[in-house]
Amino acid sequence: MRLVQLTVPTGKRETILKTLDDREIDYVVTDENGNRDYTAVVYFPLPSPAVEPVLDELDEAGIDDDAYTVVVDAETVVSRRFDALREEYENGDVETDRISRQELEAEADSLTPTFAVYAIMTIISAVVATAGLLLDSPAVVVGSMVIAPLIGPALGASVGSVIDNEDLFKESLLYQILGVVLAIAAAAVFAWLVRMTNIVPPGLDISGVDEISERLAPDLLSLAIALGAGVAGIISIATGTSVALVGVMIAAALIPPAAAAGIAIAWGQPSAAIGSTALVLVNVLSVNLAGLLTLWWAGYRPENLFSIGKTQQRVRRRVLGLAGIVLIFAIFLGAITYSSYAVATFEENARGEAEMVLSQEEFEEHQLLEFQVMMDDNYPFISPDRVVITVGGPPGAVPSELADTLHERINRHADDPVRVEIRSVGLVER
Structure with missing residues (x-):
């Protein structure tokens, strides 16, 4: 359930209230004296599936972006009209459980921290993962996943694509690229320092460390992890449930392989970094591919109806491009899997x-x-x-x-x- 707070621009009061009356939505109106451009603020409760269509209809009625709208969670609403409204919109399909397009966009944007924080947390998580791999400690590796801030950019690109927010898409894409580069570089520098200062035994064979070796020669099952992480991440954000654990899953697909690649580079074995680097790239692409398909299947579309066709074509091109690249990497991972077999x-x-x-x-x-x-x-x-x-x-x-x-x-x-x-x-x- 949601409580919507909407500012009423001058001259739009009757239009807005008529729209709410036609839909039999309970509301409360208070006069607004703080800004001459707005005459009132209207509050009304909605079932979660009703937020998007109601806000779209109000937008068509002339509520432009200059008027602000606040959507917050509502724990309990006691109203016969609200119960009837819930029965109208909650029909048990996937669109019933998902949050509105407006909330999705805000949630995706909020999951991405400022670049300084993102860079620092990515570097720290990569260093912790590198230490965990060298110690052959699964617990430390899991700890590195918890602090990795990757879920926002990983899902933001998909959200930006389907709702026609190219700024969000480009920002998320840039964050992902820089995140991978920072993670591998930080891991390589830290591993080199560890090796030069003899913190680990001299002559350590990294292929003999289980936590490292399994990521230097990844198999095809790694692809399932990334696809599962992408679908789970999008479902969690689209239904308004907690994304913390899903963020750990996405980090599991990206941070440890990036740390393994950095270790291989620090040990002077760039060829050993090929498999883990390929794993990082295919996981990034798979998360984005799964996110795009899941969001489109869930029914998310751009706000402007006239841009749906253009957005659909763009999403289709991106899906086909990602699928093609993932397929190439899948063949590569399949060859590694066959070699291991x-x-x-x-x-x-x-x-x-x-x-x-x-x-x-x-x-x-x-x-x-x-x-x-x-x-x-x-x-x-x-x-x-x-x-x-x-x-x-x-x-x-x-x-x-x-x-x-x-x-x-x-x-x-x-x-x-x-x-x-x-x-x-x-x-x-x-």
Whole structure:
């Protein structure tokens, strides 16, 4: 429910009150003495779905932008006419739950802080995420998402597009671009300082840190996270519900991958930053694409009816453009996913071969203690580099027949030659 406060311009009082009477809307009118351009202020309660059509009708009646309108939440309205009005507008479809176009625009604009605050909070969140990734701490990484101010620009571009507010669209687009650049740059600078001051162990292999490695070689499921974040974000803002948790979800799609890209750059491995940077970009684009489609499906249109056709064409072009770029990135992520699948398949098959060889009668004195597949650093399309097998058996060297057999059987499952290292641990019977 909403309470609308509307200033009445000189000469428009009867028109406004007639419009409200025709719609059987209860109202209260007070005289206005503070400004000679306005003769009164009218207050009237509305169900949330009725705000947009009523304000549009008043606008058609001659209420221009010079007159201010305030829409606030109303906890309770006791009125038979209001109940009838609610039954008229609340019919259970998606437009019943959504807020008005005017409220949506104000909400999207309020979610974007000033640029100074946005830049500072983005840098801080990127630094915290970088620390969390280097510590391999999921809790710290989640904390970085909470403080990231990304939801406003991420959703503002979609809102600006569908309601024909190009200023909001351009501002949100600029914020998103600068946010990504700032996040990666801040992460790279902080990671470089950490590395140079030996805060982390010298020679740290970032591919061995789970929180980092999973973002250096992202898979296709990452796309679902971004699309889900975009849809959830728009639904939350369009229905007037809390957007705090959804903001965390959007930040989850952007901040950790940006921090991983910065770490890879600081470690002198720019090729390792390709996958995480691609993940950041596809997530940004996916959030915008999902937002555009969800808003248009929810029924949001420009205020000026004559601009609907033009706006629809612009939204269609942007949707097709975003969808095309997202598709290209999806193919790239699909290739990474297939590469990861091939690695997992190789590891499973290689382990099976090792177990099968060691189960043979001629090698029954040896047993498999540990099996490791070491990857190369050709991110994002990593592949097996060597296999390390630790076997237990009688003291002494591993029989050459065992080493040759393992090398030959394991390499059957590799596209490129893979080194096989065998380490022997002498087992003493007691």
